[in-house]
Amino acid sequence: MEKLATTFTGLNFVNPFVLASAPPTESKKKILRAFDAGWGGVVTKTIGLHPVENVAGPKTIFQRVSTEKPYISRMKRSDTVSHSSWNWELISDQPLELWLPDLEEIKNTYPDRMLIASIMAGAGNNEEMDNWANLAKACVSVGCDALELNMSCPHMDRKDMGANIANDEDIIRSILQAVTSAVDVPIWVKLTPSTSTLVDAAGAAYDAGAASISLCNTFPSLPLMDPETMKFEVEVDGLVTSGGLGGLAILHQALQRVCDISKAYPDKAISGIGGIRGFREAFNFIANGAGNLQICTAAMEEKGSGGVGVELIKELTGDLNEFMERKGYNSIEELRGVARDRIVEHAQVRRKSGKYNGGHALAS
Numbered sequence: 001m002e003k004l005a006t007t008f009t010g011l012n013f014v015n016p017f018v019l020a021s022a023p024p025t026e027s028k029k030k031i032l033r034a035f036d037a038g039w040g041g042v043v044t045k046t047i048g049l050h051p052v053e054n055v056a057g058p059k060t061i062f063q064r065v066s067t068e069k070p071y072i073s074r075m076k077r078s079d080t081v082s083h084s085s086w087n088w089e090l091i092s093d094q095p096l097e098l099w100l101p102d103l104e105e106i107k108n109t110y111p112d113r114m115l116i117a118s119i120m121a122g123a124g125n126n127e128e129m130d131n132w133a134n135l136a137k138a139c140v141s142v143g144c145d146a147l148e149l150n151m152s153c154p155h156m157d158r159k160d161m162g163a164n165i166a167n168d169e170d171i172i173r174s175i176l177q178a179v180t181s182a183v184d185v186p187i188w189v190k191l192t193p194s195t196s197t198l199v200d201a202a203g204a205a206y207d208a209g210a211a212s213i214s215l216c217n218t219f220p221s222l223p224l225m226d227p228e229t230m231k232f233e234v235e236v237d238g239l240v241t242s243g244g245l246g247g248l249a250i251l252h253q254a255l256q257r258v259c260d261i262s263k264a265y266p267d268k269a270i271s272g273i274g275g276i277r278g279f280r281e282a283f284n285f286i287a288n289g290a291g292n293l294q295i296c297t298a299a300m301e302e303k304g305s306g307g308v309g310v311e312l313i314k315e316l317t318g319d320l321n322e323f324m325e326r327k328g329y330n331s332i333e334e335l336r337g338v339a340r341d342r343i344v345e346h347a348q349v350r351r352k353s354g355k356y357n358g359g360h361a362l363a364s
């Protein structure tokens with residue numbers, strides 16, 4: 001499977017498949033199991049310095065759609081297929097001091113796999129910039145190959161954190177300034193898809209030294225209410241908040257965001273995330289410009305592997321390799337962006353009359 005080896009943001013990946021920051025990468029045990037199964041890299045569950053306590057109930061649900069009288073629900077029914085995950089899980093509640101020896105052991109055990117630490121702090125003052133810098137220095141000091149800055153968590157009450165800051169180009173620049181002056185490893189920036197100024201935010205991040213944009217985090221969304229019981233499919237004491245949708249349901253939207261960034265910055269790196277279940281989704285991310293692929297929901301849904309996608313990684317690498325052999329591609333780079341130039345403005349697509357001017361009057 002040599003054709004699957006990639007260099008992405010200067011790092012050598014044995015294959016481009018990476019477990020995204022989420023429960024599959026929340027502990028040393030899971031990460032070691034993932035590497036043993038063949039994943040090319042992991043982005044750890046996000047590590048922070050502020051207090052974290054999750055809700056007193058389920059943090060994630062897996063929603064399925066039925067074939068007969070189709071509707072989406074987490075309820076157990078026969079003949080259903082996966083639709084999405086919905087979660088309101090906060091970042092890791094394992095403190096940095098406990099993460100550090102774990103990260104060091106993971107890197108020493110699997111030196112050829114890429115270990116990317118996801119980190120998150122606040123914004124707007126020097127203390128928070130120091131928090132970013134200190135998290136970065138600590139993770140790099142124990143051997144992490146890169147960092148992913150979480151500017152996309154969709155369920156933070158704090159207005160200076162997560163998805164709440166990813167629209168603000170000044171904040172993006174200030175965080176990158178703090179981190180790039182503290183460490184010398186590639187910095188990936190995970191932005192929220194939930195903004196109309198995503199391409200500008202990505203541009204600000206690249207300008208300020210980001211080696212790659214990771215996209216997408218989950219999409220802000222609400223769980224469904226059951227009309228029979230008047231309960232939300234997930235709630236605590238009858239209450240729920242906005243959370244994040246992941247899995248197949250976000251694939252098309254994630255591709256559109258990746259393509260927008262890739263068209264604006266064709267030479268820059270993008271790690272594609274959102275709805276990858278198998279080769280076909282992964283292919284579409286690569287075709288739209290991603291050079292690296294992250295997966296969460298599909299790994300969590302796999303039964304019997306502790307939620308780290310033991311069978312999934314075998315299938316992904318096997319199917320991508322088979323496709324490249326059969327079609328004569330020698331590297332992922334050869335495939336990267338093949339869809340991009342055929343995604344155009346609406347008016348550039350042929351009309352029967354041949355005279356459409358994008359909704360503007362035709363010049364007489």
Ligand SMILES: Cc1cc2nc3c(=O)[nH]c(=O)nc-3n(C[C@H](O)[C@H](O)[C@H](O)COP(=O)(O)O)c2cc1C
Nearest residue numbers: 020021022046087216217246247274275295296297
């Ligand atoms: C339960 C759960 C927890 C997550 N926690 C984090 C996190 O701590 N940091 C982060 O950057 N993304 C987090 N994510 C988002 C995932 O990394 C990923 O971006 C998202 O799920 C889309 O990928 P998917 O469609 O393959 O699930 C989480 C997702 C889920 C489902």
